[in-house]
Amino acid sequence: MDLTADFWNTKYKNNQIGWDLGEISPPLKTYFEQLKNKNIKILIPGGGNSYEAEWLFKNGFYNVFVVDLSEIALKNIQQRISHFPTSQLIHGNFFDIDDSFDLIVEQTFFCAIHPNLRANYAKKMHELLKPNGKLVGLLFDAKLNENHPPFGGNKKEYKAYFEPYFTVQIMENAFNSIASRAGMELFCIFKNTTSNT
Structure with a gap:
């Protein structure tokens, strides 16, 4: 399956956007409400309709x-x-971004890319985040689809991708997921504590 721009545009045209909650994800809202510095530079990759950005x-x-x-x-x-x-709505591929951020928000992007890109995803996140920057978001802790998104996974698998680049500060079951995802989401905070060089 070729997960191209055409693939995703067709999903939006046909309203086949089951990942779209129509509102900000509650665990992310709870996290955002604790942020004190409103000047931080934030990236939301694969953001879709991005109620988080709103x-x-x-x-x-x-x-x-x-x-x-x-x-x-x-x-x-x-x-x-x-x-x-x-200028802050970037039409392009996350893997082509060349910038640096204080915070990157993960919300149904990781599960949308092909699993063979997951190691590249972790490396790219590390490259994009400033020292001590954070990757914060939700990962599915569930066996989902094998041949089309959303692709699932588990904590052990995810740690193998992220631990080479990040300190795993939190990776635990989200306590305030929406009902349809209850028990299926890990809330994660990965801190960029290794050098980008």
């Missing part, structure tokens, strides 16, 4: 960027938040 922007986190292969998803954000800077 919440952050409306709560004064203006330095938030969304990257997605789907133009439709990015246009949806622009329509909902008319004053969201278009």
Whole structure:
């Protein structure tokens, strides 16, 4: 399966977006509410309609960027938040981003890429995060699909990807997932404590 821009645009056109909660994910909202510094630079990769970006922007986190292969998803954000800077809505491939961030938010992106890219994902996150920057988000702790997204996984597998680059500060069952994902999500905080060189 070729997970291209056309693949994802077709999903949006046909409203086949089962991953889309229609609102900010509760565990991420809880985390965001604890953030004190509103000047931090934030990336949401594979953000889709990104209610997380909307919440952050409306709560004064203006330095938030969304990257997605789907133009439709990015246009949806622009329509909902008319004053969201278009320069911060990046139409492209996450793996091509060349920048640095304080915080990267994971919300149904990791499960959308092919599993053979997971090691590259962890390495790229490490490269994009500033020293002591954090990758924060949710990973599915469930056996899902093998031939199309969402792809599942488990804690042991994930640790193998992330521990070479990050200190795993938290990786535990999310206590406040939405009902349809209860018991299936790990809330994770990975701190970038190794050198990018």
